[in-house]
Amino acid sequence: MPKVLISDKMDPLAAKIFRERGVQVDEITGKTKDELIAMIGEYDGLAIRSSTKVTKDVLAAAKNLKVVGRAGIGVDNVDIPSASAAGVVVMNTPFGNSITTAEHAIALMFALARDLPEADKSTQAGKWEKNRFMGVEVTSKTLGLIGAGNIGSIVADRARGLKMKVVAYDPFLTPERALEMGVEKATLDELLARADFITLHTPLTDQTRNILSAENLAKTKKGVRIINCARGGLIDEEALKAALDSGHVGGAALDVFAKEPAEASPLFGTPNFISTPHLGASTSEAQVNVAIQVAEQMADFLMSGGVTNALNMPSLSAEEAPKLKPYMALAERLGRLVGQLQGDAIQSVAIEVEGAAAELNQKPITGAVLAGLMGVYSQTVNMVNAPFLAKERGLDVREVRHDREGDYHTLVRVTVGTPNGERSVAGTLFANAEPRLVEIFGVKVEADLAGEMLYIVNEDAPGFIGRLGTTLGEASINIGTFHLGRRAAGGEAVLLLSVDQPVGPALEKLRALPGVKFVKALSF
């Protein structure tokens, strides 16, 4: 039974779904990094929000971890390259809290426009300062949207409903999409010069870090009001403080901070500054959405191999996963076979699918071939990190899908490029379920690839098989299955045997047999 740790506060539905799906679950929140490191080793899955930091050290201690599920959008608290290298899938729930977060941005915009927090404080202090507070209307004002993705486009929709004009800066926003959203696409400088309100909705990347720097804040319209419900680090907080103090920026509302929890921001206490403690996603609706989604996605993955909303591997639906399972076993074994036989010489890999296999999602098949191939060198390779490691090793990976009908109803072929030319192995599925090798380096041989095996190339001459049997028998090695193929009678023959005991020192005796050209012990 797989085991999941929920390490951040999550709606109880998450735990309920895990249990219903046959996943064991512990909810232990608020732990320090060291405490997490001490306990993470026993878990197959880790469900988080933004508080848990999934760092390289945590991943190094997470010996059984297969999946990190983020009940929310931002994954900047997860070291994704390290997770990929460790073969851990990272998933998020990209839509579950978008409306809620967009609504929070709009709420903060109104709070700024009418100075609501200060007016509330003053009223509750019994002051009734009716003449102190003078707000602005948002109608007809220009809202500058930095980042027009899921949340940004909901904010734009709501702002248009409030009769605002929306200008958007997003390098990936197409003119067609801008038209559809009813926003005007602008450069960052144009947006800064025109906006009465600016709201940020981008991830934190090297390109967006300090996008509102001192220099860019200076380009804004005097009196601009700024809202950030995306990520701390998008605004230079010291520069914002100076711009608020000078009155150039008329107000700012931050839900997110460069350092969280933000216990001592330079902005605290500044007039016209409003803050919330990363509450963008905190509504009961959003938390139910993300809890259900993350638990379903993680349970799908742990129980049936389905992959949804993964950031470091291609998707694979829970319906596709069972169909692909035998193909992945076949692909993994073919990869393992060529990996063992060609090893370091492999410079490129082509994965071809034909017949029924050509109707499937090829990415998982490719991932499994690479996992098999590179698993020969490392115990920690799997479908997730294999493509990543292949890239790191400079392996040229190619996928080919054939429409043609071949000799088999379904076929996966793996061809590796080596300094000595190309070498190819192919396999099929018997009864749509059992992986079976059908060709090895140009010779037709049908064989199961399982357990301990021997691959032998020899001159096709009478008496060889007898001598082989005697040698193995003398070493007390029992032959399980025996598969023979040859290029032409009297030419080169290929033998694939499964053996019940490891071959060990008998390998040298086999190599010394007359007519033997090549012997290799294989393991599957």
Ligand SMILES: NC(=O)C1=CN([C@@H]2O[C@H](COP(=O)(O)OP(=O)(O)OC[C@H]3O[C@@H](n4cnc5c(N)ncnc54)[C@H](O)[C@@H]3O)[C@@H](O)[C@H]2O)C=CC1
């Ligand atoms: N405060 C909170 O509790 C919450 C915060 N968030 C954060 O909100 C942000 C936006 O989320 P979504 O809209 O779902 O993401 P998204 O991926 O749908 O949209 C992000 C947009 O930013 C754009 N972008 C990327 N680089 C850019 C650049 N250099 N300049 C301008 N635009 C750029 C992208 O093209 C994309 O359209 C994320 O950082 C997410 O973590 C999300 C949910 C809750």
Ligand SMILES: O=C(O)C(=O)COP(=O)(O)O
């Ligand atoms: O989904 C996101 O990106 C968020 O920032 C929400 O964070 P939270 O789950 O509320 O800690």
